[in-house]
Amino acid sequence: MDIQPILAALRKHKIPAMLIVLEIALACAVLCNAVFMIGQRIGEINLPNAIDEQGISDIRVMGTDPKLASDDVPRNLAALRQIPGVTAAAVINTMPLTNNGWNSNVAVKPQEVMDKDSPNVATYLFTSGGEQALGLQLLRGRFFTGEEFADSKLGDSYIPTAHVTLVTQSLADRLWPGQDALGKQVWVGKDYHFTVVGVVANVLRPNQNGEGLAAFHWSMVLPLSPGPGGFLNDYIVRSAPQDRERVIDAAKQKLTGLSPNAVIKGISFTDVRDKFFANTRSMVWMLVLVCVVMLAVTAFGIVGLTSFWVGQRRRQIGIRRAVGATRSHIMQYFQTENFLLSSAGVAIGMVLAFGINLYLMQHYQLDRMPWYYLPASAIGLWVLGQLAVLGPALRAANVPPVVATRGA
Amino acid sequence: MFGYYMDLALRSFKRNRVLTALMVLALGLGIGASITTLTVLKLLSGDPLPQKSARLFTAEIDPLPAQGYVPGQSKPPWGNLMPYTDAMNLLQAHRAERQAAMALTQAKVTPARTGEHPFFSDAVMTTADFFAMFDAPFEYGGGWNAQNDDDRARVAVIAGFLNDKLFGGKNSVGQVIRINDHDYRVVGVLKDWSPQPRFYAVDLGGRSYGNGDAVFLPLRSARADGMDPQNVSCWQTADIQHLETSPCVFVSLWVELKNASDAAGYKTFLSNYVQQQISLGRFHRPEVVFADLMKFLALEQVVPDDARLQTNLAFGFLLICIVNTVGLLLAKCLRRSREIGVRRALGATRGAVFAQFMVESGMVGIAGGVLGLIFAELGLWAIRHQPAQYAHLARLDVSMFIATFVIALVASLVAGILPAWRACVVAPAPQLKSV
Numbered sequence: 026m027d028i029q030p031i032l033a034a035l036r037k038h039k040i041p042a043m044l045i046v047l048e049i050a051l052a053c054a055v056l057c058n059a060v061f062m063i064g065q066r067i068g069e070i071n072l073p074n075a076i077d078e079q080g081i082s083d084i085r086v087m088g089t090d091p092k093l094a095s096d097d098v099p100r101n102l103a104a105l106r107q108i109p110g111v112t113a114a115a116v117i118n119t120m121p122l123t124n125n126g127w128n129s130n131v132a133v134k135p136q137e138v139m140d141k142d143s144p145n146v147a148t149y150l151f152t153s154g155g156e157q158a159l160g161l162q163l164l165r166g167r168f169f170t171g172e173e174f175a176d177s178k179l180g181d182s183y184i185p186t187a188h189v190t191l192v193t194q195s196l197a198d199r200l201w202p203g204q205d206a207l208g209k210q211v212w213v214g215k216d217y218h219f220t221v222v223g224v225v226a227n228v229l230r231p232n233q234n235g236e237g238l239a240a241f242h243w244s245m246v247l248p249l250s251p252g253p254g255g256f257l258n259d260y261i262v263r264s265a266p267q268d269r270e271r272v273i274d275a276a277k278q279k280l281t282g283l284s285p286n287a288v289i290k291g292i293s294f295t296d297v298r299d300k301f302f303a304n305t306r307s308m309v310w311m312l313v314l315v316c317v318v319m320l321a322v323t324a325f326g327i328v329g330l331t332s333f334w335v336g337q338r339r340r341q342i343g344i345r346r347a348v349g350a351t352r353s354h355i356m357q358y359f360q361t362e363n364f365l366l367s368s369a370g371v372a373i374g375m376v377l378a379f380g381i382n383l384y385l386m387q388h389y390q391l392d393r394m395p396w397y398y399l400p401a402s403a404i405g406l407w408v409l410g411q412l413a414v415l416g417p418a419l420r421a422a423n424v425p426p427v428v429a430t431r432g433a
Numbered sequence: 434m435f436g437y438y439m440d441l442a443l444r445s446f447k448r449n450r451v452l453t454a455l456m457v458l459a460l461g462l463g464i465g466a467s468i469t470t471l472t473v474l475k476l477l478s479g480d481p482l483p484q485k486s487a488r489l490f491t492a493e494i495d496p497l498p499a500q501g502y503v504p505g506q507s508k509p510p511w512g513n514l515m516p517y518t519d520a521m522n523l524l525q526a527h528r529a530e531r532q533a534a535m536a537l538t539q540a541k542v543t544p545a546r547t548g549e550h551p552f553f554s555d556a557v558m559t560t561a562d563f564f565a566m567f568d569a570p571f572e573y574g575g576g577w578n579a580q581n582d583d584d585r586a587r588v589a590v591i592a593g594f595l596n597d598k599l600f601g602g603k604n605s606v607g608q609v610i611r612i613n614d615h616d617y618r619v620v621g622v623l624k625d626w627s628p629q630p631r632f633y634a635v636d637l638g639g640r641s642y643g644n645g646d647a648v649f650l651p652l653r654s655a656r657a658d659g660m661d662p663q664n665v666s667c668w669q670t671a672d673i674q675h676l677e678t679s680p681c682v683f684v685s686l687w688v689e690l691k692n693a694s695d696a697a698g699y700k701t702f703l704s705n706y707v708q709q710q711i712s713l714g715r716f717h718r719p720e721v722v723f724a725d726l727m728k729f730l731a732l733e734q735v736v737p738d739d740a741r742l743q744t745n746l747a748f749g750f751l752l753i754c755i756v757n758t759v760g761l762l763l764a765k766c767l768r769r770s771r772e773i774g775v776r777r778a779l780g781a782t783r784g785a786v787f788a789q790f791m792v793e794s795g796m797v798g799i800a801g802g803v804l805g806l807i808f809a810e811l812g813l814w815a816i817r818h819q820p821a822q823y824a825h826l827a828r829l830d831v832s833m834f835i836a837t838f839v840i841a842l843v844a845s846l847v848a849g850i851l852p853a854w855r856a857c858v859v860a861p862a863p864q865l866k867s868v
Contacts, residue, residue, distance in 0.1 A: 040851065041767075044760040048753060055749045062742070088541040088551060088613075091659070139501035139668075181672045216670050254673075255661070286614070288541060288551055303820035308739050312746070315466065319750050322459045326757035329455055333764035389738045 031362050041330050046370045049406055052323040053374025056316060057402045058381050061394045063312045070302045070309070072241060074121060075226030077160030080112075081294040082269055083120050084260040084276045088288045091255035098152070098251035101280055105260060108275045110268035115155035116257045118148075118249075120294070121229040122301040123259075128234060129184070131245070133200050135215040144199055144240065147230030148213075150185060150249040151261070158261040159228075161246075164194060166207045166223035169248040177248045179256065187247045190219035193227045195242035211245065219247065237390070269293045320409055327413035331359065335421040342421055343428030352422040359418035360411060367410035371403040378402070434785075435792065442793035449765055453797070456761045460801030460845060463754030465808020466747040468837050472813060473827055474744045477642070477736045481628030482568060486726040487693045489566070490529075492686050492703050493722035494519060497668050502718055509722055511666050512636035512733055514682040519710070524560065528702050529688035529695075531566040535559035536662040536684045537637040538655060540648045543611040544599060554595060554647035555639065556612075558655040558662070564590065564621070566689045567633070572596075574606035574621035582651050587658075589617040590649040596622045612648065615658045623649075629826060630735050632726055636685060638664025641735050643822035652684070699723060751840075755848050762794055762852040773856055774864025783857040790853035791846060798845025802838045809837065 035042045084105070089097060098116055105114040119125040131146045132138045151159070153174040161168075169189060177187035190211060197206035212218045227242040234240055251257060260280075264272045273291035280289050335342075342355055382394040446453040480486050493509035496516055520534040540556035563569070564576035573596075577588045589610055596605055609616045627645030635641055650660070662676070662683040671679035690696060700723040710716040724732055766773075773786055781789075809829060816827045 040855070041760060041763055044756060044763065048756045048760065051749070051753045051756060055746065055753065059746060087539070087553060090614075136500070139498060141501060141503070141507075181674045183667065183671060183673060214670055255659075286543075286551060288553055300820070304739070307819045307821075308743075311743060315746055315750055318462055318466075319753055322462065322750075322754055322757055325455050325459065326760050329452055329761045330764050333768060336768070385742075389742060 028361060028365065031358065031365060035362065035365075038334070041334070042366060045327060045330055045366045046373065048323055048326050049367055049370025049410065050373035050377055052319055053371050053402050053406050054377035054381055055319060056405065057375070057378035057394065057398050058385065059312050059316050060402060061382070061398050062391070063309055063316075065392070066305050066309045066312075069238065070305055072229060072238070073227055074229040074298075075160075075162045076121065076228055076294075077263060078294050078298060079266040080263045080269070081159065082262045082264070082273050082276070082291060083123070083294060083297060084262055084273070084280065084289065084291045085258055086260065086280055086284065086287050086289050087258055088286065089255075089284050092253050094254055094257060095252050097284065098257055101260065101283060102152070104279045104283060105262055105276055108262075108272055108279065110264045110272050111262055111276075112265075113154055113157040113261075113263040115152050115158040115261050116251065117151040117155060117159075117259045117261055118256050119231045120259050120261070120297065121231060121244075122297050124232045124301070126230070126232045126234070127183075128230075129213045131200070132212050133210065135212045135218070138212050138215055144196070144243055145234050145236065146196060147234075147244045148184075149228075149244060149246045150179070150256075151246065152249055152251055152257070155246075155248075155261065158263050160263065161191070161228070162226040164224045164226055165205070166191075166221070168223055174248045174250050177250055178252045179249065179254050180252070184213055184217050185247055185249050187249070188220060189222045189248065191223045191225050191246040192221055193225055193242050193244045195227050195239065196245060197221070197224050199239075199243060219245075320405075323406075324409055324413040327363070327410060328416060331363065331414050331417040332420070335359070335417045335424075338421075339424055339428055342424040343426055343430075346424065346426035347429040355422040355424070356418045359414055359421055363410045363414040363418075364407065367407050370410075371406050374406070375399045375403060434788070438789045438792035439796065441789060442796050445765070445769070445793060446796075452761055452765055456758050456797050457800045457804055459754045459757050459761075460797065460841065460848075461804025461808055463747075463751035464801055464805025464837060464841050464844065465812055467744075467751045467840060468805060468809035468829070468833060469812030469816065470740070470744040470747040471836070472809070472829060472833050473816060473823075474736070474740050475833070476629065476823060476826055477740050478730075479629060480727060481630055481632050482726065485568065485689070488530075488690050489726045490688050490690060490696060490699065490723055491726075491729050492523065492688070493724070494703070494707055494716075495718040495720050496680070496682065496716055497718060499717035507718055507720055509720065511682050513685040513722075513729065514636050514664065514666065515684060515686060516680070516682050517677040517684055519706075520684045520686045523686055523703070523706065526702070526706075528699060530691050531562040531689040532686065533560045533563040533566055534652060534684045534686050535563060535633060535637070536652065536664075537634055537639045537646075538660040538663055540612050540650070540655075540660065541614070542595070542599070542648065543614070545609075545611065555644075556648035556650060556655070556660070557633075557646045558650050558652040558660060560652055562689075563649065564623075566687065567628070569626050570624040572622045572624045573604045574619070576649075577620050577651060582653060585654040585657050586651060587615060587617045587654055588620045588651060590621040590623060591619055592623050592645055592647045593625055594644075595647040610648075612650065613655075613658050613660055617650065617654075629823065630730060632730060632735075633685070633687060635730070635733050635735055636664070637662070640822050642826070693725065696723060696725065751844065755844050758794075758797070758845065758848040759851055762790075762797070762849060763855060766790060766852040766856045769856075770859050771864050773859045774861040777859070777861035778865055786859075787853045787857040790856045791849050794845045794849025794853065795842060797849075798841045798843075799838070801845060802841030805841055806834070806837050809833075 119127050127148050128145050130143045132143045156168045173189050177185045179185050206221045206224050209221050210218045228244050230244050277289050277291045385391045491513045493513045495509040524532050524534050536558050538556050539553045542554050543551040560582050561579045581588050605619045608619050630641050665683045667681040669680040671681050703721050813827045817824050
């Protein structure tokens with residue numbers, strides 16, 4: 026198709042043509058960034074978490090006398106393990122994604138712990154059987170032995186007297202890039218250090234600590250035996266997914282019977298996860314809604330302006346038809362015209378999108394947009410433009426040649 | 434003339450119903466999205482205590498050791514959290530009109546009626562000046578005094594909603610409330626009080642928005658009864674039984690000054706205090722921050738990024754809607770070249786034609802505004818059903834109601850300028866010839 030006459034005709038309608046180009050450019054710029062943000066958030070919602078998310082329930086027991094914990098905890102665990110369907114139970118200081126953070130700065134040398142860029146790490150402390158209750162996946166090394174659990178007490182500190190630790194794969198990669206973490210020392214403060222005995226698949230921390238998504242997997246696990254103190258509140262109970270609700274009810278009932286004065290709450294881990302990402306999920310829906318409505322508005326704008334053009338050029342179309350143009354020629358004319366306008370629009374739009382991304386990177390915690398978002402939205406808008414122009418173009422193709430012979 | 438233009442505009446709308454509906458719909462969607470996100474942003478970035486926020490200040494100090502310290506590149510690491518010792522030293526210096534130290538906790542409340550289960554409530558552990566300093570309004574009774582703080586008296590101020598729950602809304606001053614398995618005497622009941630943002634909770638490990646706290650207790654009494662602060666950070670091995678003397682931060686300090694201009698004086702006092710602690714060997718880093726309430730909220734970036742991103746996105750969308758309206762208005766007006774030609778030939782000036790088209794786009798704007806209002810109410814209704822802490826507070830107020838129409842009118846008039854200008858420069862003669 027010869028584009029020369031199309032360009033000549035567009036020159037006669039500079040302002041409407043520029044408006045279409047501008048609208049497509051703006052839509053392209055907003056679409057790129059919105060889709061990028063949607064992608065990032067979906068990535069966040071789907072972050073892997075190598076525990077048995079489907080089978081775990083969290084029973085939180087609060088408001089008991091901390092002095093009695095050394096007796097209460099084994100008694101409660103024994104009661105929980107008796108519930109039919111419970112395959113494992115343990116007690117832990119905090120659970121992933123519960124916003125109940127227990128964080129420490131760590132380093133590979135004692136003098137580096139106070140450095141500004143020493144990684145901040147979530148610490149999980151669980152009692153014997155915690156690895157089965159959570160369903161941790163061991164990648165290298167081993168889990169804790171019975172003695173290691175028995176040796177580790179909290180006392181009056183936030184850090185137990187353990188000597189061994191498990192680290193997640195991400196934390197191992199951060200602390201010892203390219204090396205084997207097994208046998209290495211992790212320092213927590215300048216007084217405590219732990220030997221890595223095992224590396225586990227990535228477990229999420231209780232809350233995101235503002236250091237980007239990579240840090241969301243920096244967790245370490247220490248063994249602990251029950252002792253006085255009010256920190257062991259979360260009972261992990263593992264069962265088959267279909268038994269979960271029944272197990273939670275039974276656990277609440279049993280523990281309420283044992284400590285009538287306590288406040289006991291039970292929640293399945295899938296609900297914990299849903300709750301944690303609820304805001305992110307609603308942001309995704311809001312972004313999707315805006316994108317859809319924005320594309321609809323853009324499409325209707327194209328339909329409106331092109332229809333007007335078609336109406337204005339009925340006589341010219343009639344003349345072209347009379348001198349031998351087929352219907353498909355007329356169709357192609359409007360489709361090519363739209364393609365040219367869309368191309369100009371997406372070219373400007375991609376530059377704009379890149380600029381907006383730079384601005385957002387400076388003012389918000391947003392990463393650089395990967396390049397393929399640009400051509401992807403460009404193709405999207407091309408398709409949208411072609412769909413929008415289809416109706417008006419068909420109407421144009423249906424203009425009968427006889428129009429040419431009638432007076433204006 | 435104005436009435437005549439409105440009549441002309443209505444006739445023109447009737448002639449192009451679909452096109453007009455499309456314009457109004459697009460504008461309404463853009464305005465609805467903008468007003469919805471703007472209402473949320475306004476709610477989140479509001480001033481919690483407008484009558485005195487300029488006179489309320491909080492202090493940030495840096496208790497970290499010398500190790501890893503880079504002069505000039507360091508700032509207090511935990512916001513306005515500070516060690517207990519320093520909060521008490523500053524409190525007891527009485528250098529401000531009013532001052533209070535505070536930390537959050539979860540208080541276990543056991544109802545007196547048998548058969549009712551205990552429950553946890555959001556609680557503030559603080560000192561006597563808290564209520565007067567933050568203008569917390571009392572329904573019954575009042576706060577406690579400094580003597581109660583020193584004596585570790587078991588007294589409590591409770592929120593109205595907790596009073597409703599425990600005492601059926603009656604005056605409960607003098608009654609006993611069981612908190613963390615100890616008996617506290619109610620000295621005051623607050624009226625509905627929930628400043629948004631919950632500025633005093635920002636660094637203390639609490640929510641930044643949402644419902645107010647249920648229980649207020651003297652800091653020392655609550656700590657003595659084993660209530661743990663919600664947010665504790667330690668930079669060295671800590672003894673969790675004695676947080677007050679451990680190298681940990683868990684309280685914040687707020688002060689009320691007589692005039693905002695006294696701030697420089699207090700900041701000097703604060704710096705001198707830190708210098709004195711440095712010479713005593715307790716501290717190693719001289720940086721301090723002394724910020725008023727709104728500056729503190731800005732420093733702590735309380736407004737979630739998502740809320741600001743949504744607002745940017747909505748205005749981007751509004752811009753697209755405006756460009757769309759320009760295009761459609763232009764299409765409509767170019768189609769009416771003949772009508773314009775006739776009007777001009779019959780003596781209408783260019784200004785008159787311009788005015789006629791501006792009135793027409795203004796009417797599109799007003800219609801878009803009404804539709805936008807409906808969309809905004811729908812949007813806010815949807816937000817109220819979201820899980821966010823502030824969700825239930827998202828409501829359209831008078832100023833946003835007015836803003837809707839201002840935005841609608843400005844948007845439509847801006848959109849109308851180009852088409853109206855094109856209309857008024859139409860040369861009458863060629864148009865008339867072809868009639």
